[in-house]
Amino acid sequence: MMKINNQKTCRIQSANLNDLEAIYEIESLCFDKYDAFDNQVFQYLLEKKDLFLVAKIEENNELKNKIVGFIVVIQKANSKYEIVTLNVHPKWRNLGIGTSLLFEIEKYLSLNNSTESITRNQNDKISNKVFTIELMVYEKNEKAKSLYEKSGYKFVKLIKNYYKRNRNGIQMVKEINSLAKK
Numbered sequence: 001m002m003k004i005n006n007q008k009t010c011r012i013q014s015a016n017l018n019d020l021e022a023i024y025e026i027e028s029l030c031f032d033k034y035d036a037f038d039n040q041v042f043q044y045l046l047e048k049k050d051l052f053l054v055a056k057i058e059e060n061n062e063l064k065n066k067i068v069g070f071i072v073v074i075q076k077a078n079s080k081y082e083i084v085t086l087n088v089h090p091k092w093r094n095l096g097i098g099t100s101l102l103f104e105i106e107k108y109l110s111l112n113n114s115t116e117s118i119t120r121n122q123n124d125k126i127s128n129k130v131f132t133i134e135l136m137v138y139e140k141n142e143k144a145k146s147l148y149e150k151s152g153y154k155f156v157k158l159i160k161n162y163y164k165r166n167r168n169g170i171q172m173v174k175e176i177n178s179l180a181k182k
Helices: 017-030 039-047 097-112 142-150
Strands: 008-014 051-059 062-077 080-088 117-121 124-138 154-163 167-181
Touching: 008 097, 017 039, 017 051, 017 062, 017 080, 039 062, 051 097, 062 097, 080 097, 097 124, 097 142, 097 167, 124 142, 124 154, 142 167
Parallel strands: 080 124
Antiparallel strands: 008 051, 051 062, 062 080, 117 124, 124 167, 154 167
């Protein structure tokens, strides 16, 4: 849970089908009609059981069910993941919600992505595995690029015409060394 001000906090939790309307509303505010996903895409991602988290506002310890952001991550290979989208409602930006969504995804993957084991001593088994999270960001989206860079994501390459209307994308990646006690 993340504190926003004296009365409001933000709770990160798994998305469900009841959240679709609010998710699509935020998507429509963040992207134009050419780039926004539609409800069917979000419904598919929810039903596919990938990692789909929402940020909800809590006021005076009461959950208001007001969704202010979300993140979707899919698994591409054994230890390779992709952030499909990360959106925060424009009225709720610059409060740390995007950073919190990224942190929760990385924490979840770090704790649930440890399959190779090494032994420190007889009683203490530690899993150690490196995994990567990659993403694409519009080359002119300076705020998003800054968020990802501050969170440890590194530039990989520029991909020409990745987005509709001949707009370029930047591929970024972060390697995470997962250590979880078994």
